[in-house]
Amino acid sequence: MITRKITASESGKRLHRYLRNLMPNIPLGQIYKMIDQGKAKVNGKRKNQNYELAAGDELMLYVDETQYAEASKGQKKTKYVGVNANIDVIYEDDQLLVVYKPTGVLTHPDRTDQKDTLINRVHAYLYRKGDLDSPLFMPATANRLDRNTSGLVLVGKTAGMLHQLNQWIQKHELQKYYVTIVEGKLEGEGTLAENLVRDERGNRTRVASDAAAASAQKRGGGAEPQEKTAVTHYRSLQSGRGYSLIEVELVSGRTHQIRAHFQSIGHSLLGDVKYGGKPYAGVNHQMLHAWRIVLPDGREFRAPLPEQMREIIERAGLSANALANL
Template structure:
């Protein structure tokens, strides 16, 4: 038998979701069975969807050996500390805003499970003494938004459970505006408010853009503002109103102004432009930078962020390409 005291970081989670993280090797069916037969909260049986509160006591009526087997990590080998390659744009007791460099995943994937931004931030907080994985039951600091491997810029992290939940809610409720800087092929002379629908093809890892009146996919909105005309291209700012996979890249390509360096969505003359840019500046992938975050209508534990604006400087390669195309 084991008793678990629910902490602030564990609270406001459903019982089944808490146990899925706590007993990470148990199947979902096993979790439901354990809740029916082998779990009490504050001495009482609870449903799967019971929401835990700070101070609740969970009792697991399982042997220590069974609990150890179900909660053991899938791989026993310990993870080495990830080398810190991000910079901190802003940090307080609740949140951290990281500037993600080029080539770094936000989360791990099947090919890279160790050195990604989420692990780098966790190691940074462990080193500062602000996060101890040994004392936390199921919570770990995590990103509220995600950038592609080759997209640089601002990523939001919640340092505690309440802050992470609030950031996720702000994003769902459109209380954080996300602005990107990029260079697009061709001359864009006026501000555009683009509407359409986007459908993802998981097999090819690409997306298709449809007219706003079509039924395929999900609704998208992208606002593009030209900043500076360049040689056969334009420096622009993009307001990502809806945040879908590859939205900026595909939406801009659909109007004939693909992001420079983007071999996946560029067509026709844009491909030749990209080839010449690779030879002169070694740009081999999309040039896209998450430049600015604006908080508005904030309430709850992060209300103090209301009206705050955070920016990440352009990466060195971006500046070099901007200079080259300005000649």
């Protein structure tokens, strides 16, 4: 018999998923069979496959050591030698970590950068603290920001918290607010609800009406691109010399949603050359900052404006003090 204590970060993970990670060399169907036959018990009792494990639970596997050794080959091992562990922590407890992502850093690895990303920094930070207590669950981000967007990123340190964060986001129960500077004079409040179409090859997002027209012109008709609903609320905080300071509430979370929506109404983000904006004072990327998040349980987190954005706000004849009373 193999026994294993469930660690704090593994709490909240469902039994069948835990066993799948524990023994990656056997098929999922066999995992289910083990649970049904009582060959995998928790605290000496049979549990169903969706049982949520808790820290301190004792998992008992009624398999011989040779069989377990073969089944568990291929478990991921974590190595953080030489990985940057410097992160700006906005909030941290045993389950949740809220970090500040600076401009220019990827949230997750891609083809251009595999090592120095926000999530790798987070893992290295937790590793050095001794908080990575399991190779079967790695803390992960619940939201992600573009490379050149700064601000708040939520990290689930436990499987249960990560699941909760994802549920809140999927049900639109978690409020996410951004600050941006747009071209032109935009006043009052409004809602942008044009459906969006994603072009992965071109790494662009367009409102559905524009994307459909472009597709039809290019192919002479044919299948329409897949549309996804997207809702963006905004309110103008201040207008200055040809620019406006805007707070945005992102209801849905489509890739490049804010950038595409504001381009569609003729108010591209300052510096956002990819979506119709013009370079400004040496800035050739979107001025966009995820500055405030409110959780359904009432907790609220805020991230200070990056210095470059604060300077651009003042240079454009606006004032960052407009955020003070929000």
